[in-house]
Amino acid sequence: MPLTVHHLQWSQSERIPWLCEELEIPYTLTLHQRAPMLSPKAIRDLNPLGQAPVIQDGDLTLAESAACCEYIIHKFGNGRLALPPSHKDYADYLYWFHFSNGTLQPMVLLLFSVARVQREGPATTRYREMFERCLSFMDKRLRENEWLAGEEFTAADIMTVFSLTTMRAFHGFDLTKYEGILGYLKRVSEREGYKKARAKADPEMELMIDGKAPRQFEDKLKAEGKL
Ligand SMILES: N[C@@H](CCC(=O)N[C@@H](CS)C(=O)NCC(=O)O)C(=O)O
Incomplete structure (x- = not known):
């Protein structure tokens, strides 16, 4: 089966x-x-x-x-898209694979949950700074490397891209100043696997690889009278 x-x-x-x-x-x-x-x-x-x-x-x-x-x-998959312990970039692969759901995605959720309750305030400022720090850190990595683990595209990239793209349909944060991240998202969008998956999984969704991203999902619910 x-x-x-x-x-x-x-x-x-x-x-x-x-x-x-x-x-x-x-x-x-x-x-x-x-x-x-x-x-x-x-x-x-x-x-x-x-x-x-x-x-x-x-x-x-x-x-x-x-x-x-x-x-x-x-x-x-015969282990493809993961790096083995013998690979020189193994530790980077592990780090970035776990960074996605261990730090980046919780940080986005935390910031936007707090900001919904209190648009401006000490907690919002603190989490905004921490989130910006996350983005700057990733930006530096992606200016210096083609993919998160280094030279090879891996599952670390597959785990991470959602938080930088589709997540912005809900929380339209701006990536304009992060050229490393934007270049990376462009490379991702050119992959055949990404194109095929989007066509099958979310054909209605626009690409969200630019600096600014509209809150498409909220707009869609509003248009359908569900929000
Ligand atoms: N850590 C989980 C998080 C999964 C998760 O939060 N999924 C959300 C979609 S982004 C969901 O199913 N939300 C609907 C709901 O909670 O009812 C994972 O990576 O699979």
């Missing part, structure tokens, strides 16, 4: 179809829509936390993007 990937549209589960397209492995993609913001029942039935992605492989049901990535890479 082929691998099934459950993707909640406009969400970080976009990482998994992208990974499958980059690895060129067979998979069945099941699309789910936010209702209107949270997961529909079908996802809640698969994952007690109600979050996507979720993958199914025979009797196994697995959530958490990073776990899904590692599972697919090692079970179906």
Whole structure:
């Protein structure tokens, strides 16, 4: 039975179809829509936390993007898109793979949750500074390296791009001053795997690789009278 990937549209589960397209492995993609913001029942039935992605492989049901990535890479991809311990960039690969969900994505969520409650204030200022520090740090890395782990495109990139692109459909932060990040997003957008995954997973979504990004998802809900 082929691998099934459950993707909640406009969400970080976009990482998994992208990974499958980059690895060129067979998979069945099941699309789910936010209702209107949270997961529909079908996802809640698969994952007690109600979050996507979720993958199914025979009797196994697995959530958490990073776990899904590692599972697919090692079970179906012969380890491709991960770097082995013998690789010179192994530590960088591990660092950036874990940076995505360990620091970057929580930082975005924290800043924008705090800013929603208090647009300006000491906590908002503090988290804004920390988020800017994260972006500057990534920008420097991406001015000096083609991909996050170094010379090779890896799953560290697949884990990270959501927070810099689709996340901005919800929290339209500005990347104009980060030329390293913008150059990187352009390189990502030119990859065949990324193009194919976007066409299958989120065909309605505009590319979000420029400095400014409109809050497309909020606008879409407003247009549909759901917000
Ligand atoms: N750490 C988890 C986070 C997953 C997550 O937060 N998914 C969001 C989409 S961005 C979700 O399913 N939200 C809908 C909901 O919570 O109902 C992962 O990387 O898979």
